[in-house]
Amino acid sequence: MDILSVENIRKSFRNNFSFGKYEVLHDVSFFAGEGEILGFLGPNGAGKTTIIKIIMGLIKPDSGSVRILGGPVSDRETKRVIGFLPENPFFYPHLTLGEFLIFCAKMSGMKGKSLGSRIESVIEQVGLAGQKEKRLSGFSKGMTQRAGLAQAVLHDPDLLILDEPFSGLDPLGRKIIRDFLLELKARGKTIFFSSHILSDMEALCDSAYIIREGVIVRHVGLDEVFKMGEGKVEITARGYPLGLDGEIGKFINSEERLGGETFIVVNRQEYVRSVIQHLLNNGADILKVVGVKSTLEEIFVNEIGLQVTESKNGFMGKKKVAERKEKIWQG
Amino acid sequence: MARIVNIALNTFRESIRGKLLYIALVFGAVMIISTYILSPLSVGAAKDKIITDVGLAFISFFGVMTAVVTGSTLVYKEIDKRAVYMVLTRPVSRLEYLVGKFLGIMAVLVLMVAIMSVLMGIVVVLGGGSLTGGILAAIFLSILEMAVICSIVLFFSTFTTPALSFFFTLCFFVAGSLSGDLRVFAQKFGSGTMKFIMDVFYYVLPNLRLFNLRNEAVHQVAIQYSDILLTTVYAVVYCAVIIYFSYLVFRKREFV
Numbered sequence: 001m002d003i004l005s006v007e008n009i010r011k012s013f014r015n016n017f018s019f020g021k022y023e024v025l026h027d028v029s030f031f032a033g034e035g036e037i038l039g040f041l042g043p044n045g046a047g048k049t050t051i052i053k054i055i056m057g058l059i060k061p062d063s064g065s066v067r068i069l070g071g072p073v074s075d076r077e078t079k080r081v082i083g084f085l086p087e088n089p090f091f092y093p094h095l096t097l098g099e100f101l102i103f104c105a106k107m108s109g110m111k112g113k114s115l116g117s118r119i120e121s122v123i124e125q126v127g128l129a130g131q132k133e134k135r136l137s138g139f140s141k142g143m144t145q146r147a148g149l150a151q152a153v154l155h156d157p158d159l160l161i162l163d164e165p166f167s168g169l170d171p172l173g174r175k176i177i178r179d180f181l182l183e184l185k186a187r188g189k190t191i192f193f194s195s196h197i198l199s200d201m202e203a204l205c206d207s208a209y210i211i212r213e214g215v216i217v218r219h220v221g222l223d224e225v226f227k228m229g230e231g232k233v234e235i236t237a238r239g240y241p242l243g244l245d246g247e248i249g250k251f252i253n254s255e256e257r258l259g260g261e262t263f264i265v266v267n268r269q270e271y272v273r274s275v276i277q278h279l280l281n282n283g284a285d286i287l288k289v290v291g292v293k294s295t296l297e298e299i300f301v302n303e304i305g306l307q308v309t310e311s312k313n314g315f316m317g318k319k320k321v322a323e324r325k326e327k328i329w330q331g
Numbered sequence: 332m333a334r335i336v337n338i339a340l341n342t343f344r345e346s347i348r349g350k351l352l353y354i355a356l357v358f359g360a361v362m363i364i365s366t367y368i369l370s371p372l373s374v375g376a377a378k379d380k381i382i383t384d385v386g387l388a389f390i391s392f393f394g395v396m397t398a399v400v401t402g403s404t405l406v407y408k409e410i411d412k413r414a415v416y417m418v419l420t421r422p423v424s425r426l427e428y429l430v431g432k433f434l435g436i437m438a439v440l441v442l443m444v445a446i447m448s449v450l451m452g453i454v455v456v457l458g459g460g461s462l463t464g465g466i467l468a469a470i471f472l473s474i475l476e477m478a479v480i481c482s483i484v485l486f487f488s489t490f491t492t493p494a495l496s497f498f499f500t501l502c503f504f505v506a507g508s509l510s511g512d513l514r515v516f517a518q519k520f521g522s523g524t525m526k527f528i529m530d531v532f533y534y535v536l537p538n539l540r541l542f543n544l545r546n547e548a549v550h551q552v553a554i555q556y557s558d559i560l561l562t563t564v565y566a567v568v569y570c571a572v573i574i575y576f577s578y579l580v581f582r583k584r585e586f587v
Contacts, residue, residue, distance in 0.1 A: 013587065050587075056420045058586040076422035084420045090412040092341065094348035106337045107421040151417065 001070060003159050003190040004032040009054060009064035024050055025214040032190050039201040039208035040194040041300055047214040048194040049087055052163045056084050068159055080109060083152035087163040089144060093137035097147055100136055101154060108155035126150045127176040141168035149177060162193035166200050178203055198297045210303045217303050232292035233272050235264045240284035248278045265292060334423050335431045342435020346401060352439060359393040359447045367454045379460025384549045386451035391473040394444050398477045401436050402484030403496035426578045433485055433574055440477050465548035468559055475566040476542035480504060482573040489581040507539040537569055
């Protein structure tokens with residue numbers, strides 16, 4: 001049975017300046033199985049937070065259904081098995097971390113003597129040891145984020161829904177949380193999270209859904225991502241003008257100059273020797289030869305509507321990728 | 332029930348650690364103490380009666396104002412800042428959340444009234460008076476009035492901004508204080524339509540005049556405890572109905 005099943009969700013909002021409505025989610029469906037970490041990827045305004053709020057019952061869909069462990073999210077029993085971290089969480093500022101977690105635990109129906117030790121253990125797991133007596137108003141953004149994760153996992157839920165869990169965390173904090181989530185996965189917990197940080201998504205997810213303008217445009221397995229780059233090799237050379245054509249041009253995926261260096265991506269490993277020989281014969285210095293690993297970022301940029309075809313053979317330059325990526329995130 | 336108590340306790344704890352309660356308390360205390368200092372200036376009335384009258388009026392005024400300000404900002408702020416997500420995504424119904432909030436605010440108001448009442452009691456005794464059952468009954472009815480106002484402000488705060496909640500509740504407060512008089516006025520001088528409208532207002536708006544026992548307390552008029560019981564039942568039913576209406580609005584609310 002799917003732990004999380006989202007089927008044919010449609011949602012529209014009223015337009016502020018007219019009587020019309022605009023649809024923000026168009027027939028969105030996806031599923032998450034037990035012990036799976038599922039990523040949710042999309043630019044700003046794509047509908048990620050809206051779908052998360054629908055899953056959590058904070059917004060009602062126009063049509064479609066959400067089922068968690070087979071039950072609707074409105075059921076008390078269903079709510080018991082979900083842990084939720086909203087985007088940019090805000091907690092009661094006058095409470096200490098300990099008081100806040102006791103409040104959350106009791107609201108989830110937890111009681112008994114083990115409550116104290118469970119709270120201590122969770123505080124430690126999210127890297128907030130020693131902060132239990134501190135008021136939440138004195139917490140930094142990263143500490144608030146960790147407190148948010150602590151309240152989400154406190155009642156040991158089967159399904160975790162996390163909206164931008166790495167936002168505001170420093171590199172050490174990100175590592176602590178990443179390791180913690182992997183530990184939860186190893187214990188069979190299902191995790192569904194949205195993030196802008198693609199490296200975290202690559203490190204954690206079994207698969208990711210890419211959403212654009214309220215439509216799921218792709219479901220990509222992380223194994224698939226890594227396979228996509230297999231076989232390609234990038235050669236960095238100096239002292240060579242652009243324009244590998246003729247016979248040797250057939251072996252080339254892309255070619256680009258940045259500063260004084262030329263970056264040449266060769267289609268397959270068996271062509272590398274020939275290309276290097278050609279470059280050396282034409283007076284180039286070979287600076288580096290590395291295998292190309294495809295990334296989620298490339299797939300993401302591709303799916304968000306920007307063709308990764310700038311040069312003749314279909315590989316966009318590093319500068320252009322960066323420019324376009326920036327546009328997407330701003331957009 | 333445990334969830335409601337937990338929300339109420341959390342609301343109480345959050346509120347007493349905020350600044351608003353202390354500001355209201357300091358103002359209330361200063362006003363009550365000032366009646367002791369200024370009462371010798373009055374002409375033709377016993378000092379203790381003036382202290383009691385003004386003291387009870389200040390308790391009622393600061394209590395109602397604290398109820399309106401706290402009620403109008405508390406729920407709105409929790410929704411606006413998304414703190415409400417922490418509660419509503421757990422096995423808690425929206426009705427439990429509202430009832431918990433209401434009881435939490437009421438606990439704060441009771442604490443505030445208790446402190447101001449002790450202060451007033453000290454000032455009354457220093458002014459040569461004594462604490463009577465009538466004074467305690469008047470304070471009790473003030474708390475009930477605050478409960479009714481608190482339920483109304485909670486209703487508005489489920490769908491509008493703090494400024495509008497504040498404004499609408501004050502309108503209810505003024506109209507509720509005058510509804511009895513207006514009805515009598517309409518019965519005597521108004522047309523048929525006016526009489527009907529005033530009747531509707533009278534039954535829909537809270538009859539806040541019922542909660543004002545200050546004159547009886549000051550002049551030590553005998554108090555009918557059966558009236559107090561009936562007024563208590565009226566306040567409880569009115570609050571329950573308004574909180575239920577709040578729930579009907581709040582359960583449809585989307586947290587976009």
